[in-house]
Amino acid sequence: MNRRVMVVAWVMVVLLVGPLPAVAAEDEQDFLGIITGDVKSTAHQIGMDLKALVKRNNIHLAVFNSSGSVENIYAVYQRPGNHLGLVQSDVLAFVAKVKTDPRLNLIADKIKWVSPLYDQEIHILGTGKIRSFSDLHDKRVAIGHEESGTYLTSRLLFEISGVLPRQMVAIGNAQALAALKADSIDAMVTVDGFPVERFALDVSPADGLHLVPITHDGIRTFYPASRIPAGTYPWQAADVDTVSVKTVLVAYDFRNHHCNTIGKMARLMAEDLDWLRFNGHPKWKSVDLDEPVKGWEQYKCVKNYTPPPIEPETEPSHARKPNPVADAIEAVFRP
DSSP states (O other): OOHHHHHHHHHHHHHOOOOOOOOOOOOOOEEEEEOOOOOOOOOOOHHHHHHHHHHTTTTTEEEEOOOOOOHHHHHHSTTTTOOOOEHHHHHHHHHHHHHTHHHHHHHHHHHHEEEEEEEEEEEEEEEETTOOOGGGSEEEOOOTTTSSHHHHHHHHHHHHHHHHEEEEEEEOOOHHHEEEEEEEEOOOEEEOSSSOOOHEEEEEEEOOEEEEEOOOOOHHHHHEEEEEEETSSTHHHHHHHEEEEEEEEEOOOSSSSSHHHHHHHHHHHTTHHHHHHSSSOGGGGOOTOOOOTTTSSSEEEEEEEOOOOOOOOOOOOOOOOOOOOHHHHHHHHHH
């Protein structure tokens, strides 16, 4: 068998059984992490939407679950790999206003906002005997895990209104819904942007539960009025008036390479907001990235981000440069 036949036979074998392992040349990929909420929260879905967006632009975004905003702001401050987080604006306000705690002062100094995002409506899911917010007086109410934004919001709602539940149970959403169905509690509070997956999938008309309106004047002094439209959930027949809180994307005040990557991600969000609105959670449709975040400083790496210049395309040279592979092919098939 001559050399040409041997080489051709080897090439045919490779074509039939597949190529030998090789390292593909790729652009260097940037890595970030974002901490969101529980797996059935709107926050988690927002994180997954951002992951899909930036993946198309060579950024790998790891999405981490959490108990909620209180965990998130501290994780961004001190937990490696949690570069970004979704935090309720009332949690941010609390951290900024408690000047007597030096730990909170450090957090307030190092956490910066990247962009405002969507509104989270306050959902109060209750049994038939709970018809108004005032009916929660002397009742058993689940108010979220201690590290959730729901926990802080619930405590503030009861403090503002003067409504005093008999028992405030600090448990997460999954456990609270199970307890509500078992009649172990009378209501549960969840702060999340509608539609909330857990309420859409895990609640049915047979459960006999409904959303309780929040129309208390004192509460509406601190939290803006909102409405959960009829049909948001399969078991919800009428509009429900409530209040809401803003979700803010925050970051640690990095001065290293993460600075440029977060700036790039913020630019992608702004440029591809229509893509997020079409492909992501319905909450993207109401996002206004130009809305101010009061009391906090925007991340300078977002404000000052400048995309790298686009190098002009050049016509490839037709003069053949030395290439041993091309030379070997030429040698094998030379007459």
